[in-house]
Each structure stands twice: as structure tokens, then as C-alpha cells.
Amino acid sequence: MENSGCGQECFDVIVVGAGIMGSSTAYQTAKRGHKTLLLEQFDFLHHRGSSHGESRTIRATYSVDYYCRMVLESYTLWEQAESEIGYKVYFKAPQFDMGPADGDSLRALISSCRNNSLPHHVLDSRQVAQKFSGRIRIPEDWVGVLTEHGGVIKPTKAVSMFQTLALQNGAVLRDNVEVKDIKRSSDGGGGVVVFTSNGERFRGKKCVVTVGAWMKKLLKTVSGRELPIQPLETTACYWRIKEGHESDYAIGGGDFPTFASYGNPLIYGTPSLEFPGLIKIAVHGGYTCDPDKRPWGPGLSLAELKEWIEGRFSGLVDPTGPVATQLCMYSLTPDEDFVIDFLGGEFEKDVVIGGGFSGHGFKMAPVVGRILADLVLTEEAKGVDLKYFRASRFEENPKGNNKDLGVQVGNLSDH
Ligand SMILES: Cc1cc2nc3c(=O)[nH]c(=O)nc-3n(C[C@H](O)[C@H](O)[C@H](O)COP(=O)(O)OP(=O)(O)OC[C@H]3O[C@@H](n4cnc5c(N)ncnc54)[C@H](O)[C@@H]3O)c2cc1C
Numbered sequence: 001m002e003n004s005g006c007g008q009e010c011f012d013v014i015v016v017g018a019g020i021m022g023s024s025t026a027y028q029t030a031k032r033g034h035k036t037l038l039l040e041q042f043d044f045l046h047h048r049g050s051s052h053g054e055s056r057t058i059r060a061t062y063s064v065d066y067y068c069r070m071v072l073e074s075y076t077l078w079e080q081a082e083s084e085i086g087y088k089v090y091f092k093a094p095q096f097d098m099g100p101a102d103g104d105s106l107r108a109l110i111s112s113c114r115n116n117s118l119p120h121h122v123l124d125s126r127q128v129a130q131k132f133s134g135r136i137r138i139p140e141d142w143v144g145v146l147t148e149h150g151g152v153i154k155p156t157k158a159v160s161m162f163q164t165l166a167l168q169n170g171a172v173l174r175d176n177v178e179v180k181d182i183k184r185s186s187d188g189g190g191g192v193v194v195f196t197s198n199g200e201r202f203r204g205k206k207c208v209v210t211v212g213a214w215m216k217k218l219l220k221t222v223s224g225r226e227l228p229i230q231p232l233e234t235t236a237c238y239w240r241i242k243e244g245h246e247s248d249y250a251i252g253g254g255d256f257p258t259f260a261s262y263g264n265p266l267i268y269g270t271p272s273l274e275f276p277g278l279i280k281i282a283v284h285g286g287y288t289c290d291p292d293k294r295p296w297g298p299g300l301s302l303a304e305l306k307e308w309i310e311g312r313f314s315g316l317v318d319p320t321g322p323v324a325t326q327l328c329m330y331s332l333t334p335d336e337d338f339v340i341d342f343l344g345g346e347f348e349k350d351v352v353i354g355g356g357f358s359g360h361g362f363k364m365a366p367v368v369g370r371i372l373a374d375l376v377l378t379e380e381a382k383g384v385d386l387k388y389f390r391a392s393r394f395e396e397n398p399k400g401n402n403k404d405l406g407v408q409v410g411n412l413s414d415h
Pocket residue numbers: 016017018019020021022039040041042048049050051052055056057058177178179180210211212213214218234235236327328329330354355357358359360361362363364
């Protein structure tokens with residue numbers, strides 16, 4: 001991009017929101033030689049959004065076909081970024097998905113493995129007990145799907161990694177700067193002006209908005225456009241592994257997988273890693289919230305989760321109650337697919353938006369950053385079918401993309 005039309009304070013790209021998506025985008029644009037500014041409303045690495053904490057699952061198994069390739073590209077990009085920074089954020093494990101054999105989601109997941117040529121094994125209950133030496137058991141009318149493509153990513157460390165790499169590539173990073181509005185530049189030079197609540201203004205030729213749970217609010221102010229991106233508050237729960245069995249459920253040495261259980265509710269978890277002797281097992285769902293007036297609770301009903309743990313882990317994980325919890329936010333779209341698009345309207349292709357990651361975006365942050373950078377710098381992104389992520393899909397159908405899989409993320413406010 002030529003450095004024309006702007007004065008001294010002008011950036012090639014201004015990225016608003018420094019969670020994992022904004023940080024990986026800023027890394028991409030800076031690395032490609034573009035003068036980049038990354039703005040964050042709170043402290044960097046704060047705990048009030050969606051990208052903090054100790055673990056996120058990465059898996060290539062999905063009930064729709066279009067995420068598998070994005071995840072596979074992300075594995076490569078995670079490793080590339082790790083080699084640039086010199087430390088690890090991704091820890092390898094297999095992935096194990098389980099659920100009723102006649103369930104739509106699991107059947108669609110198996111067919112997506114086939115369509116994407118993803119090596120996988122479908123196991124019955126006896127084979128599952130054998131494979132995991134009794135550490136995981138499923139009912140007789142369930143099946144399990146085992147692949148090599150699982151693992152855990154350390155979220156706060158990963159955000160820090162992309163911010164550091166962006167900085168090393170010349171980006172300017174500013175925290176405690178809340179963006180209040182974005183307007184078209186009025187001096188005829190093109191680009192945008194970003195207004196902040198402390199009275200500062202930044203000029204950019206282009207802008208990427210990755211503000212997580214604040215997306216709906218900020219876009220309403222900026223463009224009047226109202227996208228159906230609903231913030232939910234959710235709770236990650238850690239449970240104690242029975243004494244003497246800690247290493248059986250640990251990542252690394254053994255073969256214990258990251259896992260998901262496709263039922264109602266959808267339950268997911270990661271092997272023991274961040275807190276020795278504890279395993280993360282949580283419900284994929286939460287309560288509707290206002291990101292600026294968080295309830296910081298009320299916490300989820302744990303009855304179904306306790307019952308699930310008792311049934312699946314052969315009494316080797318204590319189901320009495322979680323010993324630690326962490327609160328976080330999802331940004332849920334009606335179809336649980338991402339929104340990756342140009343803002344359009346008067347901004348045309350100069351403002352790109354990335355949001356609505358619906359509780360499953362972290363694993364794909366490197367590829368999302370690559371795509372957002374492609375879009376903002378070249379107006380197109382290769383290797384991805386963006387039709388699933390267009391914001392306009394909700395104008396055509398308020399439910400978004402057609403899926404017959406039912407709800408995966410539970411909005412527990414509806415119960
Ligand atoms: C408990 C939990 C478990 C999850 N597990 C998984 C998992 O296992 N696997 C997986 O792939 N994904 C998982 N996810 C989802 C994943 O973490 C999110 O999709 C991802 O973190 C979203 O990142 P983001 O950058 O869009 O949002 P955020 O991290 O919230 O970043 C947005 C940033 O924008 C800033 N901002 C907002 N408004 C403004 C403004 N006006 N001006 C300046 N800055 C602003 C915010 O402060 C925030 O820092 C999980 C999420 C949660 C909460």
C-alpha cells in the first residue's frame with residue numbers, strides 16, 4: 001500500500017480490539033510491511049473479554065464442512081508463529097468426539113471428516129473403553145470419533161505472542177484507549193478517522209474491527225447497522241482428578257484427548273495441563289449479558305454436567321463440584337458461524353469486521369487474522385469460502401446459514 005493521502009498521524013491499518021482476533025490481524029498486517037496501530041479499550045491481556053485464560057481446544061472435527069480446512073491451516077500458522085517467538089502456545093493431543101450414534105451433529109461430523117479426508121476412527125462403546133483403558137466410557141448406543149487433530153492452546157499466552165510479534169514487526173500498540181466512533185475521512189484524502197473516548201483521533205487508510213462481545217454496540221454507533229451478535233457469559237469449570245490418577249488425564253505423556261460430547265447440553269473439555277490434578281470440563285453455553293454490565297455470575301446449573309462426569313469418567317474425576325471456575329464471554333450468532341466481511345455502506349471496503357466467533361473461534365485465530373488482513377489489504381481472501389461468513393446472510397434469513405443440526409451453544413437464559 002502506498003503511503004499517500006495521509007499526514008504524519010496516518011496508519012495503513014488501524015485494528016480496533018486487541019483480543020486474539022485483533023492481535024493476530026495486527027501481526028499479519030505489520031508483518032506484511034504495513035504501518036499498523038492496534039487499539040484496546042482495557043489493559044492488554046485483561047480478563048473482561050473472550051480471549052483470556054489458560055486453555056482453548058483446537059480440533060479439526062466439525063459438523064459442517066467449511067471449518068476443517070481453516071483449522072488445518074491454523075495448525076501450520078500456530079506453529080509458524082511459535083517458531084518466530086521462540087516459545088510454545090499449542091500443546092498436541094488427540095481429539096475425541098462422542099454422542100448418540102443416531103444424533104444429527106455427530107453424524108454430520110463424521111461425514112465432514114470423510115468430505116475433508118480427515119483420518120478418523122469411529123469407535124463403539126466397547127472399543128472406547130478399551131482405547132482409553134476405562135478412563136472414558138460411553139453408553140452402548142453412543143459412538144466416539146477419534147482423530148489425531150486435537151490439542152490445547154494457551155489463550156493469554158497466545159494473545160501476548162501475537163502482540164509481541166506485531167510490535168517486533170513495527171506495529172504501534174495502545175491500551176486503555178476506547179474507540180467511540182469511526183467516520184469516513186472528510187478531507188477528500190480517503191480512509192477513516194477513529195475517535196476515542198479520551199479525545200484522541202487516529203487516521204487510517206483502512207480499519208479492522210474485532211471488538212468481540214462489543215461488536216453489536218460499536219457497529220450500531222459507527223454505521224447504524226445492527227448485527228445479531230449476542231454476548232453470553234459462560235463459565236469454565238475445573239474438576240479434581242481422584243488421587244493417584246492425575247497422570248492418566250494429563251496432556252503430553254499419555255494419550256488423553258481433548259473432547260466434546262454432542263448432546264443436550266454440549267459438553268467439552270481439555271486434558272489436565274494448566275492446574276495439576278484438575279481437568280477442565282464445561283458446558284458449551286451461557287447467559288445473555290451486556291458486556292458493560294456483566295452479572296459476573298449467576299453461574300450455570302451444574303446438575304447435568306455432574307451426571308455426565310460421573311457417567312463418562314468411571315468415578316476417577318470427582319463430580320461433587322468444580323474446584324475452580326473462570327468467567328468469560330461468547331459472542332453468539334444465530335447460526336454460530338463467524339462474521340467476516342466488509343462493513344460496506346459509506347465505508348465500502350475500507351472497514352473490515354471480524355466477530356461473532358460463537359465460542360469456537362480461538363483455534364482459528366491465525367487463519368482469521370490472515371483472512372482479515374487479506375481483505376483489508378487486497379479486498380479478497382484466498383482459500384476460504386466467505387459466503388458462510390457474510391453479515392448480509394441475516395438479512396436474507398434471520399437464522400443465518402441453513403443447518404439442520406439444532407442448537408450447539410446453549411443460551412441458558414432461555415431455560
Ligand atoms: C470460556 C470460553 C471457552 C472457549 N473455548 C474455546 C475453545 O475451546 N476453542 C475455541 O476455538 N474457542 C473457544 N472459545 C472462543 C474464543 O475464545 C473466542 O472465539 C475468541 O477469544 C474471540 O476473540 P475476539 O478477539 O473476537 O474477542 P475478545 O477477546 O473479546 O477481544 C475483543 C477486544 O476488543 C476490545 N474492545 C471492545 N470494544 C472496544 C472499543 N470500543 N475500543 C477498543 N477496544 C475494544 C475488548 O476489550 C477486547 O479486548 C471459548 C470462549 C470462552 C469464553
